[in-house]
Amino acid sequence: MAAIEKVRVLIVGDSGVGKTSLIHLICHNEPIANPYWTIGCSVECKLHEYKAGTLHQKDYFIELWDIGGWSAHTNSRSIFYNPVHGVILVHDLTNRKTEQNLRKWLGEVLNKEQKERIEGHDYDPEIFAGTQVPILLIGTKVDMAESVQKSRRRSGICEECGADEITLDCTQVKHLAPGTSNAVTLSRFFDKVIERKYYARESNATSINAAFTSPIQVGGLFQDRRRVINTKND
Numbered sequence: 001m002a003a004i005e006k007v008r009v010l011i012v013g014d015s016g017v018g019k020t021s022l023i024h025l026i027c028h029n030e031p032i033a034n035p036y037w038t039i040g041c042s043v044e045c046k047l048h049e050y051k052a053g054t055l056h057q058k059d060y061f062i063e064l065w066d067i068g069g070w071s072a073h074t075n076s077r078s079i080f081y082n083p084v085h086g087v088i089l090v091h092d093l094t095n096r097k098t099e100q101n102l103r104k105w106l107g108e109v110l111n112k113e114q115k116e117r118i119e120g121h122d123y124d125p126e127i128f129a130g131t132q133v134p135i136l137l138i139g140t141k142v143d144m145a146e147s148v149q150k151s152r153r154r155s156g157i158c159e160e161c162g163a164d165e166i167t168l169d170c171t172q173v174k175h176l177a178p179g180t181s182n183a184v185t186l187s188r189f190f191d192k193v194i195e196r197k198y199y200a201r202e203s204n205a206t207s208i209n210a211a212f213t214s215p216i217q218v219g220g221l222f223q224d225r226r227r228v229i230n231t232k233n234d
């Protein structure tokens with residue numbers, strides 16, 4: 001029997017926003033009783049049905065890398081950032097600063113992913129917009145931020161990189177229950193991560209062939225070529 005293929009998804013955000021709680025909920029379908037303080041990094045695995053319910057359905061492992069958010073470890077954690085196939089940015093809805101800090105987190109992860117082309121870890125909107133790494137934004141502690149939620153607009157980060165957004169309470173199973181919009185968004189995100197790693201070349205080749213036979217799609221050809229070049233092998 002063939003081994004199940006896997007992708008690596010990084011979960012980043014400030015210390016205490018709820019990364020460990022979120023990962024536990026995703027992987028075990030129940031809230032964690034006592035989340036521990038992550039030192040360095042810990043990894044949990046989830047079996048995911050890619051394109052469930054279609055002819056293309058296939059199992060993949062999603063490795064969820066919980067990156068400790070403590071600022072004292074900034075310099076050492078870059079060793080966890082390669083390879084990266086997807087990124088979940090986590091912020092605490094009761095603490096605005098944790099959302100603002102996500103740009104720094106993304107800069108840290110993507111600059112590394114871009115093989116340190118850019119010095120330092122500052123956020124660069126150009127890299128951000130051009131990245132091929134799927135990104136999902138998750139706001140936690142919605143139970144404690146009901147009033148904030150009502151006046152809250154979609155995060156600017158989502159607009160900048162075309163990411164989807166989920167808000168939830170990591171202590172409640174129902175917030176990620178099968179069939180809910182949160183569960184569907186998360187599942188689609190995992191599909192996207194798998195697609196980028198294992199199917200990007202295939203779909204791009206189809207697009208390029210289509211572009212050659214249809215002059216109207218020449219613009220698409222350039223776009224797809226760029227995607228082929230940027231696709232990582234592992």
Ligand SMILES: Nc1nc2c(ncn2[C@@H]2O[C@H](COP(=O)(O)OP(=O)(O)OP(=O)(O)O)[C@@H](O)[C@H]2O)c(=O)[nH]1
Nearest residue numbers: 015016017018019020021035037038069141169170
């Ligand atoms: N009420 C509520 N509490 C939450 C939620 N998510 C996490 N918490 C609590 O927030 C605290 C921090 O959660 P963690 O999951 O340890 O946070 P973390 O981001 O992994 O923190 P580090 O390991 O320091 O990076 C814990 O007491 C959790 O129980 C949520 O959605 N609602």
